Ligand SMILES: Nc1ncnc2c1ncn2[C@@H]1O[C@H](COP(=O)(O)OP(=O)(O)O)[C@@H](O)[C@H]1O
C-alpha cells in the first residue's frame with residue numbers, strides 16, 4: 001500500500017520503497033488493567049517515513065518502545081526485515097543494533113564525550129576498529145552539525161545539540177530503521193528546527209523512519225503517511241495533507257482542533 | 263597501659279589477622295556482591311529472584327548464626343570445606359557481607375537514570391556491556407561511600423570470629439584479658455585502637471572520595 005502522493009510530500013522512491021521492513025501484526029499489550037496497545041496492525045515499508053500522532057497517553061511511546069523491545073508485548077508479532085523480534089539475549093542485541101532510537105530526553109551517556117557516545121555502539125556491538133569508528137563518528141557529527149563539539153561532555157551542549165548527537169549515535173549503527181519518540185518535545189522552541197532539519201534530510205536520503213511527533217511542519221515536509229492513535233488503537237491513517245485538512249474520524253478532528261488552537 | 267606495650271607482638275599478630283580477614287572477606291564479598299547486583303537488575307526473572315532471596319536471607323540473619331551454619335550445619339548436609347576456623351570465618355564473613363555489597367551497588371545502579379540503560383540497549387549493547395560500559399562507571403561515584411560503610415562494618419564484624427576460636431584482634435584481647443585480670447580495661451582499649459586504625463583509615467578514604475565527587479559534579 002504505497003502512500004498517496006501529494007504536492008508537499010516527498011515523492012516516494014519506488015525503487016527503494018515497497019517491501020515491508022517493520023511489520024506489527026495483531027499486537028496487544030497491557031500495563032496491568034490498562035490495554036495500552038489494542039490489536040495494532042502496522043506495516044512500514046523500506047524508505048517510508050511514518051509519523052505517529054495522537055493525544056498524550058494514547059500509547060505512541062509504548063508502540064515505539066515495543067518495536068525495539070524495550071517493552072515486551074502480550075500477543076501478536078513484530079518483525080524487522082522479516083525477522084521476528086527475539087527474546088532477551090545476544091540475538092535481541094543484534095536486532096536492536098538495526099533499529100536506531102532517538103528519545104525525547106536524548107539519553108546521551110553522561111560520562112562519555114560526544115565522540116565516545118557515537119563510537120561506543122560500533123566498537124562494542126559491531127566490533128568496528130576504534131580508528132574506523134572514530135572516522136565514521138566524526139563524519140556523522142559533521143553531518144548533524146556538531147563536529148566541533150566532539151570532545152565535550154553531553155552536559156556542556158545545548159538540548160538541540162544533544163539531540164543531534166543522539167541522532168548521530170543512532171546512525172552510527174547503520175540502522176535499517178530509525179525510531180523517534182517526540183524528539184523535539186523537550187527542546188526550547190528555538191532549537192526545534194535544527195533537529196527537525198536533520199530529520200528531514202535523513203528522510204530525503206531515504207531512511208526508513210517512524211516518528212512520534214506533533215510537529216505538523218515535519219509531517220507535511222517529510223512524512224509519507226500519518227498514523228493517528230487514540231486510546232491504544234490506530235484510529236486513522238492517511239497521507240499528511242489529507243489527514244491534516246480532511247480527517248475522517250471524529251477523534252482525529254477533535255484532536256487536531258485542540259493542537260491547532262494552541 | 264603497660265599491658266599494651268608488653269604484649270605488642272601479640273597485638274600486632276591479632277591485628278594482622280583482623281586486617282587479613284577484612285581484606286580477604288572484603289575482596290571476595292565485593293566480587294560476589296557485584297555478581298549478585300548484576301543478577302538483581304538482570305532481565306531474567308529467575309536471576310533476580312535468586313539474588314533477592316539471597317540478599318534478604320543473609321541480610322536478616324545475625325552474623326553469628328551464619329558462622330554457626332557454616333561451621334556446624336553445612337557439614338551435616340555434606341558440605342565439607344577443607345578449611346580451618348580462619349577459613350570458615352572468611353567464608354561466613356564473605357557470604358554475609360556480599361548481601362550488603364549487593365545492596366550498596368544496586369542502589370548506585372538505581373541512581374543512574376533508566377534512560378541510560380535504555381539508550382545503551384537501543385544501540386545494541388548486551389546486558390553485560392550496558393552494565394560495564396554505561397551503568398557501573400556512572401554508579402561508581404555514588405557507590406563508593408556506602409560501600410566503604412559496608413567495609414567498615416565488615417572490619418568490626420570480623421571480631422565475631424573470635425567467638426569461634428580465631429585469634430584475631432578480638433581473640434587476642436580475650437586471651438590477654440584472661441591472663442591479666444587486673445588490666446582488662448587497657449587490654450580492651452588496645453583492642454579498640456586496633457579496630458580504629460582500620461575503620462578510621464576507611465572513613466578517611468570515604469571522605470576523600472566524597473570530596474572528589476563533590477568537585478566533579
Ligand atoms: N511502564 C508503565 N507502567 C504502567 N503504565 C504505563 C507505563 N508506561 C506507560 N504507561 C501508561 O500507558 C499509557 C500509554 O503511555 P505512552 O505509550 O507513554 O503514551 P504516549 O506516548 O502516547 O503519551 C499511559 O496511560 C501511561 O500512563
Ligand SMILES: [Mg+2]
Nearest residue numbers: 060061062182
Ligand atoms: Mg510518549
